[in-house]
Amino acid sequence: MDVIATTVDRTRLPVWAAAGLALVCGAILAFSGWTEWASRSSEMRNAEIDLGNLARSLTQHVEDTFELADSLMRGVVTALETDDGKPGAIARLQTILKSRKASLGRIRGVFAYDENGDWLATTEDVTLTNYNNSDRDYFAHHRISADRSLLIGRPVQSKSGGQWVITLSRRWNHADGRFGGVVLATVDVAYFAQFYRQFDVGQHGSISLLSRDGVVLADNSEPDPKKLGGPIVEAIPYHPASGALSFRRFGEKSERIGFYQHAQRYPFLILVTRTEADVLTAWKRDAIVRISVLMCLVALVIAIGIFLVKQLLQRQQLAAALAAKEENFRLLAEGSSDIVTRIELDECIGYVSPSTMRVLGWHPSQLLGKRALSGVNPQDRPQLQEMLDQIKKGMVDEARATYRMRRRDKSEIWVEATIRATRQPDGTLDGFVAVTRDVTQQKTLQGRLETLAIEDGLTGLANRRRFDERLLEEWGRAYREKTSLALLMIDIDHFKAFNDTYGHPAGDECLHTVAGILADEALRSSDLVARYGGEEFAILLPNTDATGCARLGERIRRALHGARIVHDHNPPGFVTASIGAAVCRPGFERSAGPASLIEAADRALYAAKDGGRDRMVMAGEVIDLPSSKAPATVPA
Template sequence: MFERKAMVTRRPNIVIAISIVLASAILAIAVWVLAQMRDDALRRAQDSVFNVSLLVERDVSRNLEIYDLSLRAVIDGLKQPGVLELDPAIRQMVLFDGSASAKDMGSILVTDEAGNIKFDSQATPPRRVNLSDRDYFKVQRDSTNVGLYISHPFVPKVSGKEISIAMSRRITRPDGSFGGVVVGTMRLTYFRRLFAGMNLGAGGSMALMLSDGTMLMRRPFDPKIIGINLTGTANYSRFTQQPSGDFFGTAAIDGVERWYAFRHIDMYPLILDVALSTRDIYVEWRHRAWIIGSLIAALDVTIIALAVLFSYQLRYRRAAEEELRVLARTDGLTGLNNRRTFEEHAEDEWRRAQRNAWPLSMLLIDVDSFKGFNDLYGHSAGDDALTAVARCISQSVRRPGDTAARYGGEEFAVLLPDTDETGAAFIAEKIRAAVQALQLRHVASSQHVLTVSIGIATTRGEAFATSRALLNAADDALYEAKDAGRNRVLSYRTVTHTSPRGGATVTPSTETRNSV
């Protein structure tokens, strides 16, 4: 757990990446939910359309069946002996039942073989009209097995009122010859009122047509399209391919895309289609999708924005921690490493040198007579002098593995991994010369300029047991350089006599000087 937190802290971009993945997952779930809701909206619309089409089919089929039974009753009545000799009023009652006077039902007529009206359910004596030019008469006259025939729309001659259709049956004489027709008319207002009672939405449509493509009634109603033929249109072609079905299509009449459910009305040459506009099907879904989509988008944006803000805070915290780390490991005046950092590096390099049998050299550098410098020139000038000495050390110690530090007060230390005594002496002399070259006036010094003394200690096998012993050796060498007159470099070498400072067994090494 702590490792994961540390990784997030080290890599703030991971927070943004995680937030994007999370936002994408939420978006994917929302899209899936909206897709399911869209499918549900379509299924509900389909169920509604199927129910409407079934209801309309049953209503139309029932009324046509009742009217057909009335036509059959007239034919059967005409076959009964003595009916034709009855009193006209009684004959009307025998031949025509009450269905002939139902709402939206027109007249039931009986014609002779020439098309003249013999009996009329609406008038006694019958109106004098010839119907031989009507399609329902011609079809029955020319064919013996048509059965019930439903005509194309027309305006009745006998009433001259609303557009109607006719249902006719053939009257066949005992010898099989044509004896006329029985025809009943039905006003198209019946279908118009029936369609108007169905809830199909603002863009929905409903149509009833003959099997040959002739339009009988359509919602939305337009009298100009009654009687037109739809043969050759894409939707009509689909209507004729199977008894019932559904599909998405575009209406040839108004160009609106709809979902269609159609069925052939059983026993009758009629096709009913009920259609919902795709816009109406998804109007509620679109409203909900807009709300849900807006909320999800706002949520995703918020998640990513918070992640970006949090990432920025992590970067700021990381930068602050890095700055604190640098401050904790750096001397504020000179910009070099501080003593604590130097000792950590010294311990690490000591262990590495012991493992690999590499030489390790250490320099201790002390500014000569620095107390007198401070007393003469002030602490501000003393700080400037220490900064200048630090700069000389930094410019002389350039390898990545080398470490330079302010060890305390006017004392500095340099760690030189994989460097023998000769290399260390070269670098030490370079530092000493660079400081002297600054020519910082110091009248309290024997050199009259600011100088440094440097002590060198280098590991040789097991000569030093610890890094502290190596540091002490460099300190002893520095003491000897100070004692020998300052402004010089001395190396520590182990010999078998006692150091003047006591403790370790030491003797001064060959000195390196600059004659001034």
């Protein structure tokens, strides 16, 4: 019964795991959705708070502006009513207003009109008799109404300046109580518009100064005659004095949130709005990122869960297969031509495959317990030790190296080893496995290829490629160390005739003999003898002056005479050579370069040929590549 119950539990385990996975993923998604909604609500609340703070600040600013204008108007009303009918009263008032013009600040202008709308006095520099304001709405209002409180009128276009202004007006009376006229103060609509544009309310946000009946006095857009004086919303409650709004304007896709603030002392209010799209732009962007990351994590959790469920199903099969795999590994290791080695954490050998007998000559039993690096060439041992240390530190899991190992018969072979870390189920490092193969033959072939790349196949000398590399190296060294660098260019005289007469095999033998003579005469290890091309040779002589260069060139010429290689078509009857030599000091001739040294030696070589062959010509010291074709040479 216990076995049956255990079997049933194991069959249900994947179902329980899948149900738990679904529950966890659902909880994560639900919590994330609630969090995002709460974040959105918080964003909207913060926007309302910011709009409210801004509306209250702007309301205070407008109240201060209107209070300044009202104070000026009260003073003018008092002056008019006190001096009504007195001689020179209007002239005195005009003088006072003119003197106050420079201190008006944000107030555009102050005006006084009589009962007919004619201009009595103003801060503006205009001719008073040219204007009459009896047609203005505020004038008509004060003429028929005895109310002497401040009137904030609709925006109008100034008659004196032409700009759009907000009007603030008060009535003044004659001494007998009759209507005497109007005192007016104006504030530029553009002043408020420019001031409001300093505040960031989003791309589609608005800041509006309104009368209590919803008439637009100014906003943060450019002054528009079609919009000024018109309603912005149908109804904004007077009570309470402030509050939040939510509405949608005609033609807009997004709802607006707004905050209005009524002034306490004057009949106006400030309305600040933002579209929900502007408010939620940053939240939407961040929410998309967060949701995307969350969905990736949920997908990862689901993938891991599926993987774990599969692992549960395969656990028994894997456990049964583990022993078989270990046995198969041993069979593969013992049947492999490569050496498979198990290295313990103390770097001693715990297992080695039988192929070590064929590769190294040692029986596996003779290597067990020995240090894994004991047979490695001492020069290569630090490299392998560093590899093992890096694997131990977890810097890498696998490393590969090529090094030399000592065989039982004391000979050395090149091997290539791949070392990989092995770990316990909990991830703890428990040793290394090294797969080693003999690559001696490949190393030999590689060395031969490298030699062929820099060696002339016929003469055994350095080839043109190697010569060019060494010339750059020696030029740089001579430049740094302020030493001289010499070059001999050697060309076998009438070599084409030699080939035509004796055949190409004899020509090859001649080149080989001449190459041997050149190599024998260039005694220093730093000297480089190269086949430059065809029957032309070059000898690069580091740290050699003109005297030493000439001496070597003359020795080579005499050695060729002594060799007596028969050449009937060469006047002496044997093989000779023309030699051109050049010496330079790169550290003192900075405008010159490696090509100039070859150029100078080549010119000297042609001078030697033109002078009758079988001779050496020494070029002057290299200073720069001359523009003339004729070489500057000194006969040898």
